[in-house]
Amino acid sequence: xxxxxxxxxxxxxxxxxxxxxxxxxxxxxxxxxxxxxxxxxxxxxxxxxxxxxxxxxxxxxxxxxxxxxxxxxxxxxxxxxxxxxxxxxxxxxxxxxxxxxxxxxxxxxxxxxxxxxxxxxxxxxxxxxxxxxxxxxxxxxxxxxxxxxxxxxxxxxxxxxxxxxxxxxxxxxxxxxxxxxxxxxxxxxxxxxxx
Amino acid sequence: xxxxxxxxxxxxxxxxxxxxxxxxxxxxxxxxxxxxxxxxxxxxxxxxxxxxxxxxxxxxxxxxxxxxxxxxxxxxxxxxxxxxxxxxxxxxxxxxxxxxxxxxxxxxxxxxxxxxxxxxxxxxxxxxxxxxxxxxxxxxxxxxxxxxxxxxxxxxxxxxxxxxxxxxxxxxxxxxxxxxxxxxxxxxxxxxxxx
DNA sequence: GCCCGTGATAGAACACGTTCCTGTCGGGTC
DNA sequence: GACCCGACAGGAACGTGTTCTATCACGGGC
Numbered sequence: 439x440x441x442x443x444x445x446x447x448x449x450x451x452x453x454x455x456x457x458x459x460x461x462x463x464x465x466x467x468x469x470x471x472x473x474x475x476x477x478x479x480x481x482x483x484x485x486x487x488x489x490x491x492x493x494x495x496x497x498x499x500x501x502x503x504x505x506x507x508x509x510x511x512x513x514x515x516x517x518x519x520x521x522x523x524x525x526x527x528x529x530x531x532x533x534x535x536x537x538x539x540x541x542x543x544x545x546x547x548x549x550x551x552x553x554x555x556x557x558x559x560x561x562x563x564x565x566x567x568x569x570x571x572x573x574x575x576x577x578x579x580x581x582x583x584x585x586x587x588x589x590x591x592x593x594x595x596x597x598x599x600x601x602x603x604x605x606x607x608x609x610x611x612x613x614x615x616x617x618x619x620x621x622x623x624x625x626x627x628x629x630x631x632x633x
Numbered sequence: 634x635x636x637x638x639x640x641x642x643x644x645x646x647x648x649x650x651x652x653x654x655x656x657x658x659x660x661x662x663x664x665x666x667x668x669x670x671x672x673x674x675x676x677x678x679x680x681x682x683x684x685x686x687x688x689x690x691x692x693x694x695x696x697x698x699x700x701x702x703x704x705x706x707x708x709x710x711x712x713x714x715x716x717x718x719x720x721x722x723x724x725x726x727x728x729x730x731x732x733x734x735x736x737x738x739x740x741x742x743x744x745x746x747x748x749x750x751x752x753x754x755x756x757x758x759x760x761x762x763x764x765x766x767x768x769x770x771x772x773x774x775x776x777x778x779x780x781x782x783x784x785x786x787x788x789x790x791x792x793x794x795x796x797x798x799x800x801x802x803x804x805x806x807x808x809x810x811x812x813x814x815x816x817x818x819x820x821x822x823x824x825x826x827x828x
Numbered sequence: 829g830c831c832c833g834t835g836a837t838a839g840a841a842c843a844c845g846t847t848c849c850t851g852t853c854g855g856g857t858c
Numbered sequence: 859g860a861c862c863c864g865a866c867a868g869g870a871a872c873g874t875g876t877t878c879t880a881t882c883a884c885g886g887g888c
Binding site: 446471474475476486487490494495496 | 843846855
């Protein structure tokens, strides 16, 4: 019975993984609009109702996918120390790494960003998790030790600016270069670095 | 003929004004979801196709409404000098005024914010206009003279944080008080003020 | 006076997110 | 072994943003 229970759990986890994989794949190919719930269900070989049982909306699905991606990114960040002499340098290095990853998959970035910004109160928990992962990466890059409340606030401000830059880039309002420049400006204003 | 031409133009402008009024009214009552294109058309007494001729999408419509609201706000800001002894104080005063206006109409704020963040490349121009109005208000509050490029960048960063705070508030992720606190923190970090 | 193009109207039609219903199956209970 | 229950498959149905079609009204040029 222990075995059969774990098999059921395995099936459930496997379905969930397949769904998230499909969502990421469709998003990578065609962005937010290409992640159509019927298509996700078909390619994941689950019924539409089952998809909705696992993720109660398209936004939930994509934010969950974002969460998984961020967890992997955070693991990578934790694995190796962030290079750079000052907190500002290290944070910028981290942000540039993230930006590069994102720009490698523009459609995926567009899909996840659109989902993130169109999340409503019902997704607040998942959004909070993503926010925590991001600020955690930032404070880890800025300071080795546990961050002070003040440093956490600063990290959140940086995250805000990053989100806004991402939005500007996704909506074609600002080029990648300008987004980077604005981000650098903000970080140098906010974090200690060389004069 | 001069008269008839101007009559046609008047009709066009009047239709546009009616549509925007309706959108604002519906948004004020019920937020983003209540601004349904069929309802806007009916209450504005235009056909659905006409509505789409004037505004090619719901997002365009709401961003145009946002633009009109911001133009009015900017006129008010320009009309009287912003009180406060330091740039930081003045900017915070302005932001608090704006926040109060917004919190007076939470549904309208939700509607306009959702539209703003779900804008795609086809709305880039209107979005840019809104951004200009906002940064213009900010630099006007911070400095009397024409702003330097550096000051403009700072204003944009403040605008980014403001947008992020707005999103957090709209999505129910952060309370109004916390949003205000984060904004204050950011402004004091970014702008010159009392030590 | 007549014709034509332009923009308006009414309404059907379509796309996709979401909900709902019905039947089926596998696994635990007695 | 019979039974029951919860989860899933398959698919219809619904709501709303968006598009399309058919028709009409008006104002300017011949």
